[in-house]
Amino acid sequence: MAQTLRESLTTKAVTISHSESLELVSRMLGVADWNTLSAMLHAERRDASVPAAQLKMTTAFYPAVPLRDLVPFPNTTYPLFVGRESTVQALNQAFESGREVVLAIQREAAVDNPRFSDVYEIATLAQLLELEPLADGTFRVLTRGLRRVALRSFAAEAAAYRAEVVDVTEAAARDARDLIRSIYQRFQDYTAAHGILVPDIWLFFDQTRDPGQIADVVATRMKLPVGDKYTLLATLDPVKRLEQIEALLDLSQRPISVNYAATRRQALHHADRRRHRYATLEHLLLALIEDAEASAVMRACDADLGGLRQGLEQYLDNELKHTVTETESAEPTAAFKRVDQRAALYAQEVGYAAVTGANALVALFAETRSPAARLLAEHGVSRGRADKAIARGVG
Structure with a gap:
């Protein structure tokens, strides 16, 4: 009205x-x-996603910034790269006033001029730390999340976005020492498998026992689809948020597709047939050539699968002679296991219901010293090209 x-x-x-x-x-x-x-x-x-007892009635207006593909959490610092004129105007208004801005999460990244119905209800009130103009005409702004807020309105006003918000209060924290201890261990495994460098996180765990802060800091560093991250932001019970994170860190909950299960068996068969003591990434890549999802991604990168197969077979037959043994079955190498684990993380990151050969192919690129990664590069298959193919729905 x-x-x-x-x-x-x-x-x-x-x-x-x-x-x-x-x-x-x-x-x-x-x-x-x-x-x-x-x-x-x-x-x-009242929206059922926000518990009634936890909403306050006093509203306030702030300049607002719609985010396409980022979910900001309190207690964390983010660099934002902005270019939309309405967003730049909102930032200018914020710097002229209290340096506070509402970061709203878009439901669909493709929407260029979002309205109230195009953003999620729970947002983050953030403090602006610095603004840096870039050579291409866009801006880099450093922000720090302060607290969760619920949107009551969101609209472009006088060429800048403005939001009316009400504070939300989290549920009282309960004792979660065992849960925090479990997440501490699981998150170490997660960062190691995903190659995430977090030099400050373990010190943070030692200094705080606040389940809400721990949940937000861990959620910030996890690689998840926007929808999954927003669910964590909108969960106002800190312990429930930790429980959701624990479930997301549990890789065993991501099932393996039928095709990829057969591909892994085929990789072990390639090693057993040659009587190799270990199943290596080269055995796995040879099997991925026959995997429907992985081969589709490689073809989208214009790879010569016949030439790649020939190069792999020459390597396996000539370079791994010293690993021939009389044992009955080959054992996967540590690199093979890392790729397997990383594939589950990539499947989670892109929202796949099950781990596929395409996820394993992407996971293999991190093993940069392996002949398998070198052969992929020689045939024009790179991480960037594979990611773009998967984003288009290939595989």
């Missing part, structure tokens, strides 16, 4: 702000002011 009123007045050369329009609508409906009307509407129709 406020938007309609503003547009109608504009046709008559009368210009008012969005907040002024909200106040006028409230008085037309017989309510003293917009804050009161907002509270009344909120009490009648």
